[in-house]
Amino acid sequence: MKLYIKNMVCDRCKRAVQQVLTDAGLDVQQVQLGEVIVSEWPAEVSTEQVASGLQANGFELLDDxxxxxxxxxxxxxxxxxxxxxxxxxxxxxxxxxxxxxxxxxxxxxxxxxxxxxxxxxxxxxxxxxxxxxxxxxxxxxxxxxxxxxxxxxxxxxxxxxxxxxxxxxxxxxxxxxxxxxxxxxxxxxxxx
The missing domain is CATH 1.10.10.60 (Homeodomain-like)
Known part of the structure; x- marks a missing residue:
């Protein structure tokens, strides 16, 4: 599954996003600027929880x-x-x-x-x-x-x-x- 994330501009951003997603319970496979591939989205992890964690670090989960x-x-x-x-x-x-x-x-x-x-x-x-x-x-x-x-x-x-x-x-x-x-x-x- 591919996620699109706004405001990723450097390697430090990639590490921060990976940490937020891992902490939320997602299995992160690959991180690139603006894109993250996760193996699957567990039922117990809400989109709002992930979006909130990203937003707290200056990022935004995109869906449009x-x-x-x-x-x-x-x-x-x-x-x-x-x-x-x-x-x-x-x-x-x-x-x-x-x-x-x-x-x-x-x-x-x-x-x-x-x-x-x-x-x-x-x-x-x-x-x-x-x-x-x-x-x-x-x-x-x-x-x-x-x-x-x-x-x-x-x-x-x-x-x-x-x-x-x-x-x-x-x-x-x-x-x-x-x-x-x-x-x-x-x-x-x-x-x-």
Missing amino acids: RKTVLVEQIKSIIINEVHHNRRDRPEQQNLSDFLAQKIGYDYSYLSHLFSAVEGISIERYAILQKIEKVKEYLFYGELSLSEIAWRVGYSSSQHLSNQFRQVVGMTPGEFRKVRQPLRTELDKVQESK
Whole structure:
């Protein structure tokens, strides 16, 4: 049985979700970002009990198929950007990759994501990439060219331009500020 869980963004989240589900009495087989496979659902375990345990830890049990699709898109992008899990061939664009991986036409996924999240998939991917750039800049271990290459930008100039548009300052200015202006991954969205 597959469960879909919102707000899983890292390995620590996976461990926390596994612990909550195990404590609730479920036999957890596999945990991935946004998805958990359990062997079966025991009769004595209520959905409300599991949902409450997850919610107490900042997660949400999903049951709506559209919300599940949106969370799958987010998980794929987060995995690719933040965890360097690049299942996508270098020459394949994000839209084709998502359509292939999720099994839906990209235009459907795009409209659904925009309707639910209020931003496009492309913008969400850019915002995630900028958060990763902020992390690299904050720790100061890599040059801008190295960061651009690691995050998938064609050049450091492209990265600088996009960074300035999103953050409101250049990467160099951000390094000088040296304060944690980063956003939690599950809260990345367009500023209102």
